[in-house]
Amino acid sequence: MAESEEDRHLKLTGDFDCDPTPLSTLRHSTSHVMAQAVKRLFPEVKVAIGPAIEDGFYYDFAKGEPFTPEDLARIEDVMREIVKADIPFERQEMSRRDAIAFFRERGERFKVEILEGIEADRVSLYKQGDFIDLCRGPHVARTSELKAFKLLSSSGAYWRGDEKNPMLWRIYGTAWLTQADLDQHLWRLEEAKKRDHRKLGRELDLFDFYDVAPGAPFWLPNGMILVRELEKFARERLDAQGYQEISTPMLVNKKLWEQSGHWELYRDNMFQLEVEGEIFSLKPMNCPEASYVYKRSLRSYRDLPLRFSEMGRDHRNERSGTLTGLVRVRQFTQDDAHLFCRPDQLQDELTALLDLVREWYKTFDLQPSYKLATRPEKRLGTAEQWDNAESSLEKALRGNGLAFEMDPGGGNFYGPKIDIDVRDALGRGWQVATIQVDLTMLPERFQLEFIDTDGQPKRPVVIHRAIFGSYERFIGIITEHYAGAFPTWLAPVQARVLPVSEKFIDYARTVHRRLRDARVRAELDDRNEKLGYRIRDAQVRKVPYMLVVGGREAEQGTVSLRPRTGEDRGAVALDRVVADLTAEIASRAADLTAGRS
RNA sequence: GCCGGGGUAGCUCAGAGGCAGAGCAACUGAUUCGUAAUCAGUAGGUCGCGGGUUCAACUCCCGCCCCCGGCUCCA
Numbered sequence: 001m002a003e004s005e006e007d008r009h010l011k012l013t014g015d016f017d018c019d020p021t022p023l024s025t026l027r028h029s030t031s032h033v034m035a036q037a038v039k040r041l042f043p044e045v046k047v048a049i050g051p052a053i054e055d056g057f058y059y060d061f062a063k064g065e066p067f068t069p070e071d072l073a074r075i076e077d078v079m080r081e082i083v084k085a086d087i088p089f090e091r092q093e094m095s096r097r098d099a100i101a102f103f104r105e106r107g108e109r110f111k112v113e114i115l116e117g118i119e120a121d122r123v124s125l126y127k128q129g130d131f132i133d134l135c136r137g138p139h140v141a142r143t144s145e146l147k148a149f150k151l152l153s154s155s156g157a158y159w160r161g162d163e164k165n166p167m168l169w170r171i172y173g174t175a176w177l178t179q180a181d182l183d184q185h186l187w188r189l190e191e192a193k194k195r196d197h198r199k200l201g202r203e204l205d206l207f208d209f210y211d212v213a214p215g216a217p218f219w220l221p222n223g224m225i226l227v228r229e230l231e232k233f234a235r236e237r238l239d240a241q242g243y244q245e246i247s248t249p250m251l252v253n254k255k256l257w258e259q260s261g262h263w264e265l266y267r268d269n270m271f272q273l274e275v276e277g278e279i280f281s282l283k284p285m286n287c288p289e290a291s292y293v294y295k296r297s298l299r300s301y302r303d304l305p306l307r308f309s310e311m312g313r314d315h316r317n318e319r320s321g322t323l324t325g326l327v328r329v330r331q332f333t334q335d336d337a338h339l340f341c342r343p344d345q346l347q348d349e350l351t352a353l354l355d356l357v358r359e360w361y362k363t364f365d366l367q368p369s370y371k372l373a374t375r376p377e378k379r380l381g382t383a384e385q386w387d388n389a390e391s392s393l394e395k396a397l398r399g400n401g402l403a404f405e406m407d408p409g410g411g412n413f414y415g416p417k418i419d420i421d422v423r424d425a426l427g428r429g430w431q432v433a434t435i436q437v438d439l440t441m442l443p444e445r446f447q448l449e450f451i452d453t454d455g456q457p458k459r460p461v462v463i464h465r466a467i468f469g470s471y472e473r474f475i476g477i478i479t480e481h482y483a484g485a486f487p488t489w490l491a492p493v494q495a496r497v498l499p500v501s502e503k504f505i506d507y508a509r510t511v512h513r514r515l516r517d518a519r520v521r522a523e524l525d526d527r528n529e530k531l532g533y534r535i536r537d538a539q540v541r542k543v544p545y546m547l548v549v550g551g552r553e554a555e556q557g558t559v560s561l562r563p564r565t566g567e568d569r570g571a572v573a574l575d576r577v578v579a580d581l582t583a584e585i586a587s588r589a590a591d592l593t594a595g596r597s
Numbered sequence: 598g599c600c601g602g603g604g605u606a607g608c609u610c611a612g613a614g615g616c617a618g619a620g621c622a623a624c625u626g627a628u629u630c631g632u633a634a635u636c637a638g639u640a641g642g643u644c645g646c647g648g649g650u651u652c653a654a655c656u657c658c659c660g661c662c663c664c665c666g667g668c669u670c671c672a
Contacts (some may be wrong), residue, residue, distance in 0.1 A: 064599055127614045155667035156600030163669060167600050170667075198665095202608080211663040268672090314672085319598050320663090322670060326648065431672075501629040528629085536633035551632060562632060570644080 019052060020138050023177060027052035029089065029121035029140045030079075030149050030175040031059045036131035036194040037078035038171075041071070047133065048110040048159060055176035055185060060157055062110070063169050067154040072171065076151045086144040087129040091137060098326065099123050099134060110159065134424035148182035154187075188426050195426070197479035198325040204484055204492070204541065206475075208325065214299060215323040215330030217472060222492035223520070226475050229490050230468065231311065233363070234335050241356060241369040243309040248289035249315055254279040260288035260445060269316045272273070286312035287438075287464055288522070291446040294460075299450040304460060305341035305349055311471075312336040326476030333471045338442075339463040342450065343388060346461050350435065353465060353472035357420060357433055358400060361468050363588050364478060366422035368433070370402050373410030373417050380414055381439040389437040390416045403429050424481035432469040432477070438462040485542040485564060488581070489588045495522040495581065496538045497559075500531055500550035507554035511547060511574060518578045520585065539564055544592050561595040 013353075019025075031050035050059030061067075067075075096115055102125075103111035111134045115123065126135045128143055143430055148266070151173040155517055159165035176182040201207045206223030209216075219227060235245070254272075257263040262270065262284065273283040276348065283289065290308050299306070311336045322328055343350050354370075361368045372393055375386045394418055397404045404418070411417055415437035421429045421456050440463045442448060449457040468474040478486070495515055499508035505526055515522035523543075525534045531548065538546050548560040552571065559577055561569040572580075572595040580594035 079664065081634080153666065155603085157668045163599055167598090167668080172667085209664085214663065316671085319670070320670085321598060321600095323664090328671070332672065336672095342640080433671080466672065473672055496631085500631050503629070528627095530628090530630050530635060531632065532630090533634055534632095541631055546632080548632065552631090566633085568632065 001313070007407065020225045022567070026140055026146065026177060027175045029059040029143075029172060030146050031057035032077060032126065032128065032133055032135070032139065033079050033082050033143055033146060034151070034171060034173060035059045035133065036082055036128065037075045039457075040078055040129060041074060046108055046110060049114075050133075056152070057174060058157075058170050058172045060168040060170045062159075062166065064394055066156070066169050067171060069072075072154060076169070079146075079149070079151075082129070083143045083146050085129070086142050089139040090127045090144050091139075092127065093122050094122055095100075096123050096407055099125065103134065105498055116286050130464075134470070142357070146175065148177070148179045149173055149181065150186065152417060161415045166485075168189075192426055192428070192480070192484075193482040195483045196325075197327075197476040199325070200479050200484040205477065206492070209325075213331075214320065215318060217326060221482050223475070225284040225492040226478075226486070226490055227471055230471060230474065234468065237356065237360065238307075238309050238337070238470065241307070241352070243307040245309050245311075246290065246293050247310060248283070248286060248312070248531070249276075250282055251280050252289070254281060254284055256288050257281055261441070262288070269318070270363050271315050271317050277500075282315035283312070284314050284316045286310050286314065286334065286336045286460075287338060287442055288446070290336075291442050291448060293326070294338075294340050295446060296447055299340075299460075301342055301450055301452050301458075303343050305339055307337060309337040311333070322495060326472045326479075329470075329472050332473065334466050335468040335471065336464075336466050339465070340448070340450075340460045341463070342452075342458070343385075343461055346389065346437070346463075347395060349400045349463060350392050350437075353435055353463070354396050354400045354402065354418075357435075357467055359403065361422060362591075364422075365590055366424060366481065367425070369421050369429075370397060370404035371407050371410075371419045371421070372397065372404050373407040373412075373419060374407045375411050375416060376413060379411070380441075380444075385439045386416070393418055393435075393437065412438075412441075414435055415439045422477070424477060425483075426587055428480075430473075430477050432474060433467045435467065436464040438464055438566045453472075485544075487590050488544045488592060488594075489587070491542070491544050492521065492524050493541065493543050494520050494585065495545040495547055496534075496543045497524045497547045497549060498531060498538070499524075499526055499546060502526065502528075504550050504554055508549050510557055514574060514578055515547075515581070518582050520578070521583050535562070545581070545594060549584045563592040563594070565592060570597075 031052065035047050035050055036061070042063060046062040046064065048060035050057060055251065074441070089202060096118070100112055100115045102117065108501050114134065123134060124137060126137060126139050127133055151171055154169060154171045155166045157170040159168055172215060174182065174185055176185060186594050189323060201223065204222060205216040205220045207219050215329065238245070248462060254263060257270070270284050273280055290310065293308055294306065299549065313331065315331050315336060318330055323330065325421070339349050357368065379386070397418070417434060417436035419429050419431060420433035420435070421431055439461060443459040448460055450460050452458045497508050497512045497515070506525060508524055512522055513522040525538065535546060544564055546562040546564070548562060553559050558571040558572065558573050561572045561577060563569065577595055585593050
């Protein structure tokens with residue numbers, strides 16, 4: 001992982017510990033003004049740290065009682081007074097020793113602790129009016145520059161993120177350069193609430209959770225359609241790429257996990273149970289068992305690469321407080337694969353894999369971004385192996401014309417990797433795919449071999465990769481991305497036939513049957529309700545197409561086509577509607593184009 | 598796991614020691630309807646679970662489970 005803004009903030013070392021861009025500076029200054037307001041209202045409170053973060057800022061405070069929503073409103077009022085007073089931010093420097101004395105005298109124990117933990121001889125402080133804080137800066141010139149901000153929430157947070165440390169109270173806020181940006185951000189927060197996959201999952205009957213199985217979804221018929229369509233999508237692509245699908249046991253003897261190293265490093269996250277005196281565990285990952293499949297026979301250099309894919313159902317005993325809808329679960333299904341190749345094949349495999357990833361996400365209108373994580377300090381394997389693996393990953397990225405960030409030292413101890421985030425329709429990032437080169441872990445621990453051209457056994461390189469990441473999380477992501485209005489190929493119900501009145505039920509049945517025969521997931525809504533009611537219902541259920549049929553349509557063999565976008569595409573011949581819909585579904589098109597002239 | 602907030606009808610939520618409530622959804626009937634909500638009626642509950650206090654607990658106390666927002670972790 002690259003150092004986070006929080007980490008840099010805490011260390012106060014280097015030239016620019018805090019991101020000096022105008023927006024980050026503004027947010028950072030806003031957090032100082034918030035701390036100033038808090039100290040005015042609650043003089044006994046001690047301050048910890050307050051960095052800029054994505055979309056805003058926070059500040060942590062030591063205080064007996066939590067902040068209430070009313071407190072936040074009062075703090076915000078005081079902040080606006082401070083802004084109005086147009087106070088300058090003033091920088092001053094002092095020796096670290098003096099700074100320690102300065103903050104100790106004020107009882108600011110957290111500042112003292114930070115200062116004691118750093119190496120710099122001199123440090124900077126920033127002062128605005130009656131508030132002074134240890135800070136690397138930079139800051140805006142005057143408080144009047146803060147125009148568009150809002151406090152959002154308060155919650156507990158540990159000092160330095162360590163649960164053994166005291167709990168502090170954190171206030172989150174957001175700040176922007178303009179009111180329009182702030183309004184836009186607040187709109188996105190509102191919109192995100194409306195799109196919450198937990199809410200939509202219930203409303204659209206996709207999945208549900210019951211307290212008998214925390215962290216594990218029950219897939220309802222509608223949601224299972226999504227699972228099946230995604231599986232079908234994945235299998236089509238992997239079949240075309242020469243993958244071979246396997247499936248390995250979920251309940252596995254502890255011996256395997258001792259061999260793989262999971263028992264030592266990951267045991268706390270594994271569900272264990274005893275069977276006839278032996279300890280078994282539900283698999284948290286699929287790699288060790290894929291190695292068994294590899295090892296099943298003697299492999300020649302000619303057999304490689306071997307690409308074993310698996311819809312691996314994994315269980316991880318996540319701490320109860322971390323579970324969140326489909327995004328963080330205890331049972332999930334990875335679209336996993338392990339590619340076993342010769343070192344000289346690594347480059348081509350990675351290039352093909354990135355091409356696959358790039359194409360994959362086009363279907364969902366999700367924008368991927370790539371991060372190359374290189375060798376960490378603690379690692380296994382030779383410099384030559386690492387050089388080869390890192391340059392192969394980089395060449396694969398460049399070969400595909402992909403922009404990427406570097407994450408120096410962020411790789412696994414067994415090899416470098418590329419992590420892939422996607423940005424959704426609201427601009428939120430989600431980690432989905434990962435491509436990890438494994439130089440040593442599986443190859444060494446499981447003694448993987450192939451017989452090379454010289455007749456000697458050699459170690460293959462393994463690539464661990466997942467593209468959706470997990471079906472559960474991915475469905476959570478796309479539910480929010482599409483706001484539940486899935487493209488036709490994914491929509492649980494693709495079309496609803498709505499007879500204008502029961503007089504036209506026969507023709508409606510014919511239309512319905514034609515659609516079903518063409519494998520369109522269609523429903524007939526012949527309920528005893530007015531057309532307007534049934535249209536509204538289909539709309540609320542986000543059904544892509546409504547096919548309204550009455551006398552005119554029955555006579556002419558047409559349907560009146562109304563996509564959920566609200567347009568009226570008028571009377572379209574039934575044959576054409578069926579053809580358009582099947583084409584739209586087969587091509588996994590993003591837009592609703594059937595019947596568009 | 599920790600901190601804070603919650604759990605009352607399918608959903609959204611009100612109620613606070615003394616008869617369990619509303620809107621929407623559901624069901625039944627009437628209406629036969631042309632592009633986002635027809636009218637009327639009916640039914641619906643172990644107030645998360647267990648214990649305690651009390652003449653009486655959805656309400657107060659204790660323990661547990663689950664959910665939400667964070668911390669930490671993460672596909």
